[in-house]
Amino acid sequence: MYNMVDVYISERILTPDKSMDKVWERPDLLIDVPNHYCPGCSHSVVHRLLMEVVEELDIMERTIGIAPVGCSVLAYDYLNVDMQEAAHGRATACASGIKRVFPDKIVFTYQGDGDLAAIGTSETIHTVNRGENIVMVFINNGIYGMTGGQMAPTTLEGAKTSTCPEGRNLDLMGHPIKIADMIALLDGAYYVTRQAVHNSKTVRKTKKALLKAFQYQIDGKGGTSFVEIVSNCPSGWKMTPLEANDWLAKNMFEYYPLGNIKIPQKEE
Amino acid sequence: MGQKRLMKGNEALAEAAIRAGVQGFFGYPITPQSELLEYMSKELPDRGGTFVQAESEIASINMVYGAAGAGARVMTSTSSPGFSLMQEGISYLACTEIPCVIVNVMRGGPGLGTIQPSQGDYFQAVKGGGHGDYQLIVLAPNSVQEMANFAFLGFDLADTYRVPVLILADGALGQMMESIEFPDYVVKEHLTDKSEWATTGRINGREQHILTSLHLQPEEMEMTNKILQRKYREIEAKEVRYETLFTDDADLLIVAYGLSSRVSHKALELARKEGLKVGLLRPQTLYPFPSTVLNNLAEKVKKILVVEMSAGQMVEDVQLAVEGKIPVEFYGRMGGMIPQPDDILDKLRKMNESTLNV
Ligand SMILES: Cc1ncc(C[n+]2csc(CCOP(=O)(O)OP(=O)(O)O)c2C)c(N)n1
Ligand SMILES: [Mg+2]
Numbered sequence: 001m002y003n004m005v006d007v008y009i010s011e012r013i014l015t016p017d018k019s020m021d022k023v024w025e026r027p028d029l030l031i032d033v034p035n036h037y038c039p040g041c042s043h044s045v046v047h048r049l050l051m052e053v054v055e056e057l058d059i060m061e062r063t064i065g066i067a068p069v070g071c072s073v074l075a076y077d078y079l080n081v082d083m084q085e086a087a088h089g090r091a092t093a094c095a096s097g098i099k100r101v102f103p104d105k106i107v108f109t110y111q112g113d114g115d116l117a118a119i120g121t122s123e124t125i126h127t128v129n130r131g132e133n134i135v136m137v138f139i140n141n142g143i144y145g146m147t148g149g150q151m152a153p154t155t156l157e158g159a160k161t162s163t164c165p166e167g168r169n170l171d172l173m174g175h176p177i178k179i180a181d182m183i184a185l186l187d188g189a190y191y192v193t194r195q196a197v198h199n200s201k202t203v204r205k206t207k208k209a210l211l212k213a214f215q216y217q218i219d220g221k222g223g224t225s226f227v228e229i230v231s232n233c234p235s236g237w238k239m240t241p242l243e244a245n246d247w248l249a250k251n252m253f254e255y256y257p258l259g260n261i262k263i264p265q266k267e268e
Numbered sequence: 269m270g271q272k273r274l275m276k277g278n279e280a281l282a283e284a285a286i287r288a289g290v291q292g293f294f295g296y297p298i299t300p301q302s303e304l305l306e307y308m309s310k311e312l313p314d315r316g317g318t319f320v321q322a323e324s325e326i327a328s329i330n331m332v333y334g335a336a337g338a339g340a341r342v343m344t345s346t347s348s349p350g351f352s353l354m355q356e357g358i359s360y361l362a363c364t365e366i367p368c369v370i371v372n373v374m375r376g377g378p379g380l381g382t383i384q385p386s387q388g389d390y391f392q393a394v395k396g397g398g399h400g401d402y403q404l405i406v407l408a409p410n411s412v413q414e415m416a417n418f419a420f421l422g423f424d425l426a427d428t429y430r431v432p433v434l435i436l437a438d439g440a441l442g443q444m445m446e447s448i449e450f451p452d453y454v455v456k457e458h459l460t461d462k463s464e465w466a467t468t469g470r471i472n473g474r475e476q477h478i479l480t481s482l483h484l485q486p487e488e489m490e491m492t493n494k495i496l497q498r499k500y501r502e503i504e505a506k507e508v509r510y511e512t513l514f515t516d517d518a519d520l521l522i523v524a525y526g527l528s529s530r531v532s533h534k535a536l537e538l539a540r541k542e543g544l545k546v547g548l549l550r551p552q553t554l555y556p557f558p559s560t561v562l563n564n565l566a567e568k569v570k571k572i573l574v575v576e577m578s579a580g581q582m583v584e585d586v587q588l589a590v591e592g593k594i595p596v597e598f599y600g601r602m603g604g605m606i607p608q609p610d611d612i613l614d615k616l617r618k619m620n621e622s623t624l625n626v
Contacts, residue, residue, distance in 0.1 A: 059469075060469065060470050060473075061469045061470055061471050061472070061473070062468075062469035062471075063469050063470075064338060064467045064468070064469055066334070067480070073482055074482070076476070076478045076480065080470075080476050081469070081470060081476065082467035082468060082469055082470055082476060082477045082478070083467065083476070083477075083478050083479070083480075084333070084334060084337045084338075084364075084467050084478075084479040084480070085364075085478070085479065085480035085481065085482055086330060086333065086334075086360075087330060087333075087356055087357055087360050090326065090327070090330035090333075090357070093322070093326070093327040093328075093330035093331050093333075093334065094330050094331065094333050094334035094337070095334055096320065096327075096331055096334065097292065097294060097320075097330070097331030097332060097333065097334030097335035097336075097338075097342070098334040098335055098337070098338045098467075100292060100318045100320055100331070100335065101291050101292040101318050101335040101338065101340045101342065102335075102338055102340070102468075105338065105468070105469055106469070122323055122324060122326075122327070123323070123326075123327055123330070125323075126322075126323035126327065130320075
């Protein structure tokens with residue numbers, strides 16, 4: 001059931017047009033305004049990828065996104081699709097409501113680790129357990145960015161935050177939660193993958209994963225698609241963007257290894 | 269009008285909601301409202317709607333938020349402890365102006381309390397139980413027939429004003445069987461067309477629709493509040509509903525809603541037989557509250573008795589309405605106990621005597 005093999009999905013991605021010099025273009029659906037994210041923050045990269053995917057799959061007219069409470073609470077200021085801003089942790093309940101009444105809509109949620117894996121754990125598990133045919137995007141930056149850098153359920157052992165100033169102590173504060181691995185155990189999970197966006201190679205892979213997840217939803221395959229993105233938080237981690245990406249590669253991937261955690265059985 | 273049927277209050281409300289075109293029901297089991305959820309699970313999928321048993325009342329109300337935000341007529345139902353859990357979500361619904369119907373079939377509290385009927389959630393229902401300045405339209409049925417009628421009315425009011433509407437019933441109204449007739453009801457398309465604001469996807473490339481309650485700039489947040497308040501003033505002007513009985517010649521006026529009004533009605537009949545001139549004012553909307561009619565009645569009657577299945581929550585609104593013109597007394601039972609007509613009668617006799625002594 002679990003394997004780490006990347007699945008071929010789109011020629012567009014794997015064979016870029018070599019005749020062109022342009023390596024990056026703002027997707028039309030990414031609203032052209034300065035964003036509020038800190039320099040180097042993963043959120044803005046994932047925003048861009050999401051809008052590329054919605055454009056490429058040509059689903060804007062039926063896409064509804066759910067913003068969380070967290071640094072990406074204002075995602076609708078940048079993602080030019082219809083969006084609802086949900087209460088802290090409740091994005092997937094909100095998405096479930098929409099998808100159940102309007103199964104033809106394409107619904108995605110976008111949540112941080114505090115939102116998805118602490119206050120919203122119940123909604124996360126039960127949404128996936130019901131096999132809601134939605135895409136869940138999970139930004140795991142190991143910290144509560146928005147509220148000023150407190151410990152998150154995903155904070156690594158020893159990592160210092162404003163509520164574990166001496167570093168996370170597993171005896172007192174519990175273990176960093178591997179929520180993607182947990183939900184992959186649920187029969188309602190269709191596609192569970194863990195990616196990153198700290199360099200161009202991982203950005204491309206994340207794009208592929210997102211394309212796949214949305215395509216599964218469009219095809220009406222049986223279950224929830226879950227894309228975790230191991231992310232940075234330069235401000236919360238008190239590092240420069242480069243230091244943060246470095247730290248992430250050196251520390252986060254060991255505990256949160258990249259790759260597919262669950263892929264559709266036919267594709268194994 | 270169709271034929272008469274014998275139904276439980278919870279089932280009548282569910283059936284009416286289906287006839288009102290409800291497209292989604294999201295709920296979690298709790299006594300004494302579970303028949304509503306069960307009826308929906310059995311009927312709704314066959315009649316064009318969606319039923320989801322959520323993992324909690326928190327999930328239920330947020331499913332409502334999503335689906336109603338996307339433009340559907342949807343609802344949830346619960347009883348008191350579950351209503352407490354919904355408060356955050358209701359605050360979001362109110363702020364984003366998303367119409368929906370919420371049913372609270374109240375039971376005794378506080379805490380886990382009892383499954384017996386109560387009216388202990390008046391404050392939570394009428395004063396905006398969640399955070400921030402907001403109101404729900406609160407409909408208070410007192411019969412199985414009104415459980416059904418208020419489902420139709422609830423959806424129409426919700427869509428007219430883009431507000432969440434609460435149907436505030438109690439365990440007795442939910443459980444008791446009475447004969448009812450479903451009114452002919454036609455869904456009004458101008459009410460259910462939400463294409464102006466709902467999150468449907470950007471159909472034909474139209475402008476983005478956003479439903480959010482986040483307004484970081486205080487000036488903007490205050491403006492949002494002012495828009496809500498303006499709407500509440502309009503609702504207060506247009507949507508007050510109440511019933512009066514024998515108020516023309518009354519010396520003593522009972523004010524009671526829901527089940528308490530049924531018991532009070534019985535006490536009124538007993539009192540009239542003894543020659544006591546008792547009248548009854550029954551608010552059908554707890555918000556907006558019939559303050560003006562009460563204030564006018566306070567010019568005519570000598571005393572008011574508020575009867576509730578609580579420690580006396582509505583009594584505060586009655587006092588505010590009568591502006592100290594006449595004494596306002598209270599009789600209530602708590603924690604799932606139901607006031608008895610004889611006890612109310614005793615209270616009325618005493619009030620009448622002291623009126624004569626004045
Ligand atoms: C009910 C409730 N509790 C707490 C908060 C405060 N709060 C806002 S964002 C947040 C944490 C967000 O962290 P995360 O989900 O990891 O997102 P990030 O900012 O790191 O992207 C908290 C606790 C809130 N808005 N609502
Ligand atoms: Mg975080």
